[in-house]
Amino acid sequence: MNSKHKKFLITCGPTCVAIDNMRVISNRSTGTLGQTLAKNLQKAGAKVTMLEGAVTKPLESKSIKIRKFFFFNELLDLLKKELNSKKYDFVIHAAAVSDYQPEKTSNTKISSGKKNLTLKLKPTPKIINMIKRLAPKTFLVGFKQESFKCQRRLKLSAQKLFDEAKCDLVVANSLKEGYKGYIINADKHVLAQANSRQELSAKLVQTLRNR
Numbered sequence: 001m002n003s004k005h006k007k008f009l010i011t012c013g014p015t016c017v018a019i020d021n022m023r024v025i026s027n028r029s030t031g032t033l034g035q036t037l038a039k040n041l042q043k044a045g046a047k048v049t050m051l052e053g054a055v056t057k058p059l060e061s062k063s064i065k066i067r068k069f070f071f072f073n074e075l076l077d078l079l080k081k082e083l084n085s086k087k088y089d090f091v092i093h094a095a096a097v098s099d100y101q102p103e104k105t106s107n108t109k110i111s112s113g114k115k116n117l118t119l120k121l122k123p124t125p126k127i128i129n130m131i132k133r134l135a136p137k138t139f140l141v142g143f144k145q146e147s148f149k150c151q152r153r154l155k156l157s158a159q160k161l162f163d164e165a166k167c168d169l170v171v172a173n174s175l176k177e178g179y180k181g182y183i184i185n186a187d188k189h190v191l192a193q194a195n196s197r198q199e200l201s202a203k204l205v206q207t208l209r210n211r
Contacts, residue, residue, distance in 0.1 A: 006046050009088045010038050011079065011095035013053025015072040019119065020106035024071075029096030031055035036201040037092060038064050044205060049088075051078050053095060072098045076127055083134040090208060092141045093128050094171075100124060132166040139211065141204070142167040146174050155188055162186050171204065183207055 012034020016024040031052060038050045042063050049065040052058060053075065059066060067082075069075040075095060082088070100121040110117065128142050142161040146154060154172035161167045169191075173181035181200040183192045191207055194200035 006089040007087070008038075008041050008046050008048045008090045008092060009051070009079075009082055009086075010034050010041075010048060010092045011051045011053075011075065012038070013055040014096050015053055015075050015098045016070055017072050017098045017101035017124070018105045019102055020108065020110045022109045025098065025100075025102075026054070027096050027098070029053070029055070030057075031059075031095075033197045033201060034092070034094040035059045036197060037094065037204065040201050040205045041208075044209065049082065049086075051075060051082070051095070072101065072124055076125070079127060079131070080134065083131065083138075088135060088138050090139045090141065091131055091135065092204075093131065094141075094143050096145070097127055098124050126164070128161065128165040128167070139169075139208075140165065140167045141169045141171065141208075144170055144172045146172070147176055148174060151182060151190070151193075154182060155184055155190070158184050159188070169204075169207070171200065173200070 013031035014027045014029040016026040018024055038048050038059065042048045050059065051067050051069055054070050067078055069078055101124050103120045103122050131140055142165055144158045144161055146157050154174065158170040158172040161170045168186065170184045171181055172184055179196050181194045182190050183204055184190055192203040194203055
């Protein structure tokens with residue numbers, strides 16, 4: 001792959017869903033891996049657009065187009081807009097997307113004096129499953145993070161992204177007892193493995209350059 005002629009769309013960081021007009025449910029994603037991928041691909045000559053959530057340390061770059069989101073729906077809208085208006089060769093969907101959202105959201109702040117507060121959650125739409133429908137020819141890299149470290153179980157967990165989202169590659173990773181990541185193809189072969197986000201980023205960039 002000649003990176004200078006390829007366009008990449010990368011998502012990274014957490015998404016939030018509202019409980020009321022002041023509180024949200026989010027996750028611990030730092031966006032570090034997505035940011036590292038964006039920088040490495042840009043250095044390799046690719047044209048990179050990044051959709052970045054509310055990360056601890058936002059990426060600053062004059063060479064990477066960065067568009068910000070906070071809520072789940074904002075990411076969904078940005079992704080649809082990008083894929084409907086531009087042709088991307090690769091989409092790397094590394095954002096930690098909310099899997100659930102409250103069935104009802106209060107338009108005002110819920111009183112802090114309640115002794116108990118019960119939230120009823122419903123699944124959010126699977127954003128990754130929409131990408132190939134919007135851009136069938138794009139090469140899609142999905143991410144699957146689990147709390148276990150077993151390679152066999154991570155491969156099985158990644159299979160759903162191949163079956164339902166039609167991913168071309170999946171990065172299956174775990175943070176249990178230190179970082180461990182695997183780059184897996186649709187034939188369930190592990191193309192590379194890494195013990196840090198930085199190493200994973202370098203190996204994923206190299207893997208994509210060979211496409």
